Amino acid sequence: MKTLWQQRKKWIIAGAAVLVVALAFLVAGPLLFMTNATATTSGEIERVEVFVGDLSSEATASGELTARQRAALAPLTTGTVDEVLVAVGDEVGAGDPLLRLDTAGPTRDVATARQALVAQEASLEDLLAPPTAADLAAAEAAVASAQAQLDDLLDGPSETEVAAAEAQLRAAQADLSAASARLDTVQSLSLIHISEPTRPY
Numbered sequence: 001m002k003t004l005w006q007q008r009k010k011w012i013i014a015g016a017a018v019l020v021v022a023l024a025f026l027v028a029g030p031l032l033f034m035t036n037a038t039a040t041t042s043g044e045i046e047r048v049e050v051f052v053g054d055l056s057s058e059a060t061a062s063g064e065l066t067a068r069q070r071a072a073l074a075p076l077t078t079g080t081v082d083e084v085l086v087a088v089g090d091e092v093g094a095g096d097p098l099l100r101l102d103t104a105g106p107t108r109d110v111a112t113a114r115q116a117l118v119a120q121e122a123s124l125e126d127l128l129a130p131p132t133a134a135d136l137a138a139a140e141a142a143v144a145s146a147q148a149q150l151d152d153l154l155d156g157p158s159e160t161e162v163a164a165a166e167a168q169l170r171a172a173q174a175d176l177s178a179a180s181a182r183l184d185t186v187q188s189l190s191l192i193h194i195s196e197p198t199r200p201y
Contacts, residue, residue, distance in 0.1 A: 012059050
């Protein structure tokens with residue numbers, strides 16, 4: 001990039017120098033011609049001192065620099081940019097790091113996944129481990145309780161259970177009769193109130 005700009009700068013300076021010399025000839029040419037004509041006419045010769053030197057000039061130009069190559073970044077993963085490692089105009093090559101992503105979130109995700117893995121491994125070990133004496137005793141107690149409940153159902157209700165159920169039935173029937181009586185009373189009072197004649201005021 002710098003070599004190309006230096007070459008362009010040299011060409012610009014050379015063009016400006018040629019332009020200045022051409023303008024000098026255009027401006028000074030008629031004057032020299034008139035001076036020579038006057039000197040020839042009058043018979044006088046004017047001597048002019050000539051010197052050799054470098055012609056210097058300045059030239060300014062405006063423009064826009066554009067990159068010869070452009071590349072779109074395509075990261076392999078998504079995330080938040082934590083730091084940009086290059087600046088505009090830097091030269092980079094294949095494999096050079098351009099930016100650094102924030103690793104706080106992925107680090108937490110890895111820690112959570114490790115905890116879940118440890119928990120699953122513990123669960124698997126519990127399933128594969130042989131039952132302990134306490135586990136066997138608890139299972140035997142559960143089987144005995146279930147067997148007792150099954151035997152009670154198969155034997156049928158006892159006299160005490162039948163008597164208790166009958167007492168509960170009689171109490172429910174009494175509650176129903178009392179509720180029906182209250183309903184009848186409310187309905188009769190409502191009919192009497194509606195059938196009373198209205199007196200004009």
